[in-house]
Amino acid sequence: MRRSMAALAKTVLKDDGHVVRRVAIVGGTHGNERNGIFAARHLLKDTKRASRSTFETTVDLANPAAIAVNRRYVDEDMNRCFSREMLGRKATSREARRAEVLDQALGPKAAEERRMDLVIDLHNTTSDCGYALMMRRDDALSHALCATLQKQYEDVRCCEWDDKPDHATLPSCGRSGFTLEVGPVPQGVADAVTYQKTLELIDSILDAVEARNQALLSQKSSVTLEPLEVYRRVDHVDFPRDDDHVVAGLIAPEVIDFKPLEPGQPLLLGLDGECVKTHGESDLTPFFVNEAAYYEKGVAFVLAEVAEVGVEVVS
Amino acid sequence: MRRSMAALAKTVLKDDGHVVRRVAIVGGTHGNERNGIFAARHLLKDTKRASRSTFETTVDLANPAAIAVNRRYVDEDMNRCFSREMLGRKATSREARRAEVLDQALGPKAAEERRMDLVIDLHNTTSDCGYALMMRRDDALSHALCATLQKQYEDVRCCEWDDKPDHATLPSCGRSGFTLEVGPVPQGVADAVTYQKTLELIDSILDAVEARNQALLSQKSSVTLEPLEVYRRVDHVDFPRDDDHVVAGLIAPEVIDFKPLEPGQPLLLGLDGECVKTHGESDLTPFFVNEAAYYEKGVAFVLAEVAEVGVEVVS
Numbered sequence: 001m002r003r004s005m006a007a008l009a010k011t012v013l014k015d016d017g018h019v020v021r022r023v024a025i026v027g028g029t030h031g032n033e034r035n036g037i038f039a040a041r042h043l044l045k046d047t048k049r050a051s052r053s054t055f056e057t058t059v060d061l062a063n064p065a066a067i068a069v070n071r072r073y074v075d076e077d078m079n080r081c082f083s084r085e086m087l088g089r090k091a092t093s094r095e096a097r098r099a100e101v102l103d104q105a106l107g108p109k110a111a112e113e114r115r116m117d118l119v120i121d122l123h124n125t126t127s128d129c130g131y132a133l134m135m136r137r138d139d140a141l142s143h144a145l146c147a148t149l150q151k152q153y154e155d156v157r158c159c160e161w162d163d164k165p166d167h168a169t170l171p172s173c174g175r176s177g178f179t180l181e182v183g184p185v186p187q188g189v190a191d192a193v194t195y196q197k198t199l200e201l202i203d204s205i206l207d208a209v210e211a212r213n214q215a216l217l218s219q220k221s222s223v224t225l226e227p228l229e230v231y232r233r234v235d236h237v238d239f240p241r242d243d244d245h246v247v248a249g250l251i252a253p254e255v256i257d258f259k260p261l262e263p264g265q266p267l268l269l270g271l272d273g274e275c276v277k278t279h280g281e282s283d284l285t286p287f288f289v290n291e292a293a294y295y296e297k298g299v300a301f302v303l304a305e306v307a308e309v310g311v312e313v314v315s
Numbered sequence: 316m317r318r319s320m321a322a323l324a325k326t327v328l329k330d331d332g333h334v335v336r337r338v339a340i341v342g343g344t345h346g347n348e349r350n351g352i353f354a355a356r357h358l359l360k361d362t363k364r365a366s367r368s369t370f371e372t373t374v375d376l377a378n379p380a381a382i383a384v385n386r387r388y389v390d391e392d393m394n395r396c397f398s399r400e401m402l403g404r405k406a407t408s409r410e411a412r413r414a415e416v417l418d419q420a421l422g423p424k425a426a427e428e429r430r431m432d433l434v435i436d437l438h439n440t441t442s443d444c445g446y447a448l449m450m451r452r453d454d455a456l457s458h459a460l461c462a463t464l465q466k467q468y469e470d471v472r473c474c475e476w477d478d479k480p481d482h483a484t485l486p487s488c489g490r491s492g493f494t495l496e497v498g499p500v501p502q503g504v505a506d507a508v509t510y511q512k513t514l515e516l517i518d519s520i521l522d523a524v525e526a527r528n529q530a531l532l533s534q535k536s537s538v539t540l541e542p543l544e545v546y547r548r549v550d551h552v553d554f555p556r557d558d559d560h561v562v563a564g565l566i567a568p569e570v571i572d573f574k575p576l577e578p579g580q581p582l583l584l585g586l587d588g589e590c591v592k593t594h595g596e597s598d599l600t601p602f603f604v605n606e607a608a609y610y611e612k613g614v615a616f617v618l619a620e621v622a623e624v625g626v627e628v629v630s
Contacts, residue, residue: 034562038565038586041563041586042586042587045586045587046587070610070611126501126503126504184501186441186499186501186502186504186607187501187502187503187607188441188502188607188608188610189441189501189605189607189610190565191565191605192565192566192567192568192584193568195565196588199588247349248356250353250505250506250507250510251507252507253507253508269507271353271356271357271360272357272360272361273511273514290504290506292501292502292503292504293503295385295503295504296385
């Protein structure tokens, strides 16, 4: 492997040279996010579409019980069941039991070697996030795939999860993996334009994995270092709430996904329309603005630091 | 009352000269439609906002059990519980029992005289319907209020329910009444801009009722006949479904709320993106396109005939 790399004063995510042998595409981790459910159903039927010569692709629906009733979850949020801590407990909910099964198929996290080299978990969100890949901060392959996608699609963004050692999301079971969030899409709804674009993005991701594999297998691969803008989750803001903790306010219209906050701009409004919280700082950027499922989690929007990292891309 | 009326070759909805004494504003008939829930909560707190000199306004939340769990309903859709047939049965579900209580407060439908002269039921929809008032075909007051609103707001539309003798919706309990649909708003979400506009529309509706009352009470009222474009619900189209009746397709992007269908345009797509149904006729117009709650009801979108009616407006 030949490396051409300028010295850059930033984080560099180094490609590990590992050929991707198994990719998992998963829909329906949340049972009311139809975009990913429909995409997974299509790929289960049209098996050729997700096939490539150098790796095996499996497609699955994560939470059939929740899909059947068109709800995010039946007992508890499955996408919070994949931490080592949760997987180490005796599972009591339907989602936790199903998470154990999926962890065996994708990971398992407890093992050094993971069954899946790459896990793509298909979600949708009511926030106006466009197409956002959400990943671990140290996941070099996922970052490189995102950098490759950005050359084709200007509305694709890279988001990084919290800096925690033990993530609880489904794609964290794989060696690499990310959540593909698309929005705005209401819960329970699929939109044809967003759906078609999601399938296109999946095609492009699988093509990029295939191209990297081919390069690595050819013994003539080269590595370039490419800049990638990342939105690094650092905090969140809750809704205004009344004395019974019931949501009693709204997100100010000026708070827009991936638009940096201005000093002093309104963040939250009361039901009477009065501003109840203004923002004093200017160095943070919101995303997941008004995601329906986050009302119960106490998140009106997430706050991110914007950073540039260097990503090794193999070709 | 002085009437100035040109002879028009169309339906004329005559004002009955009845002073409005009681108005009910209701939110949360569907527990995950936060826009109306938030508006009702605000009006319950700011009681002056919905007060006018000539009538009494009551504000209520229709389905607190569904609101508490952020779902459309707990046992069954409450907005299908208000038919005479349903109200005549022994109520077995939580929604049907609550519908009986509400029917006593708003109607009752079984009585000749109704307690409420006007019922405004606040909903939101994932469809891109803008601001649409949904009403009985013979409800002169609601049509007149819609005609008045359209002078102030160009994105307000009048829709008419099916031509059935026994409607099952909450506002059908009142002497007059309509559903105020606003969209697109995802389930479980409130959007500040839509919310503020909803409150403005409510203000304007109450102002229009007050002005009509004042005119009638002054004994110097006049009546003008005004044209109103109405979308008359006549049919609907279901999603493509697989052998197990599971939704297996999408609404074509060309199907847009209140945009007349073109002959031969695609209506529905399969999950592979292929057109599975084209439309041969051109005289119908869709609305409620991709309303999340209608997947279970077998409605991808509603089809309407567009008609012009004459509405008597008192001033």
